[in-house]
Amino acid sequence: LSLPDFKITLDGVSFNFKKERIENHVQTNPTLRKKFADIVYNAIYHGQPNKTEQYYLTGHFGKLHYELLNSLEMFVVGHEYGHIYCGHFNEANLIKKIVGKKSLDRISPEWEMEYEADMIGLLLMMNSLDSTCLPPFSFLGPELFFTFLDLNDRANNLFSEGIERRSFGCDSHPPTFERRNRIRQNLKNSLPQDHLESYENLSEFLENIFEVLWADFKNNYIKNENTILD
Numbered sequence: 532l533s534l535p536d537f538k539i540t541l542d543g544v545s546f547n548f549k550k551e552r553i554e555n556h557v558q559t560n561p562t563l564r565k566k567f568a569d570i571v572y573n574a575i576y577h578g579q580p581n582k583t584e585q586y587y588l589t590g591h592f593g594k595l596h597y598e599l600l601n602s603l604e605m606f607v608v609g610h611e612y613g614h615i616y617c618g619h620f621n622e623a624n625l626i627k628k629i630v631g632k633k634s635l636d637r638i639s640p641e642w643e644m645e646y647e648a649d650m651i652g653l654l655l656m657m658n659s660l661d662s663t664c665l666p667p668f669s670f671l672g673p674e675l676f677f678t679f680l681d682l683n684d685r686a687n688n689l690f691s692e693g694i695e696r697r698s699f700g701c702d703s704h705p706p707t708f709e710r711r712n713r714i715r716q717n718l719k720n721s722l723p724q725d726h727l728e729s730y731e732n733l734s735e736f737l738e739n740i741f742e743v744l745w746a747d748f749k750n751n752y753i754k755n756e757n758t759i760l761d
Contacts, residue, residue, distance in 0.1 A: 532560075532562070532563055532566075532588075532592065533553070533556065533557065533563055533740045533744065534546045534595075534740075535547040535552045535553060535555075535556040536552075537591070537592075537595075538591070539591040539594065539595075539665075544665065544668070546736075548732055548733070548735070548736035548739075550739050550743070553736075553739050553740060553743050554743050557743050557744060557747060558747070563744070564744070564747055564748070566584070566586070567744040567745075567747075567748060568748050568751070569583050569584050570583055571686055571745075571748055575682075575683050575686045575687060575690075576686070576690055594665065595665070595668060598664065598665045598668040598669045599668060599671060599672060599675055600672075601669070601672070602656060602668070602669050602670065602671060602672025602673075602675075603672035603673070603675055603676050604672070605655065605656040605659050605672065606652045606653060606655075606656040606672045606673045606676060607652070607676065608652075608655075609651060609652035609653070609654070609655030609656050609659075610648045610649055610651065610652030611648070611652075612651065612652070612655065613647065613648035613649070613650070613651025613652050613655070614644065614648045616651055617644070617647050617648065617651065619644045619647075619648070642700065642704070642705040645703075645704055645705055645710070646705065646710070646713060649673070649710055649713065649714060650713075650717060652673070653673055653714060653717060653718070656672060656673070657670070657721075666726050666729070666730075667726055667729045667730040667733050668733070670718060670722070670726070670730055671730075671733060671734070671737060673711075673714045674711060674714060674715065674734055674737060675737065677707045677708070677710050677711035677714065678711060678737060678738060678741055679741070680707040681697060681698075681707045681708045681711065682741055682745055684697055684698035684707060685697055685745075686745075689749065689752070695749065715734060718730060719731070
């Protein structure tokens, strides 16, 4: 719903990806701002995404939603399979961790393992696409995934510390924005020329959508901190 002037026809997909148009579209559609605030408030601040308001997308938006969701899910499943395929669960790569009174196995904190699994996940996702897919939207699952995780990091730091900042990773996982950058670069290196320009435009557009919605929420949060997170 945040796509300005969005249309799907037999000839393809069209929308306006200029940031000024996105900002105007968001500012003149209070429903978009309300739905985004609902996601941030429930899914991030309270950690209860099932509490977000349910709504349904129909027609062309339903098709778009399916493409993004299918792409994202195929990437996540492919990433986990990538760990198996690359032998990351071999005993030599496991360390013991005590949680409560239980001893659990955990993958050794090697960022390169995560980057490697990301590349396998991306490859499997791309190979799962068929003639019914809707490029370049069907390429954007990984980007959508990491863009939201990056936003999740920034929002949590704002709520807990009062300062918005990106996460710089942890023992087990590298920074989400760096993982997104690597996905972008890999796609730019591998996409055929007829898809590359539309992917790059849509990649920038998707990030702009999130940034515009987040800036709007953050401004309201700073002005009305006590009421928004009541």
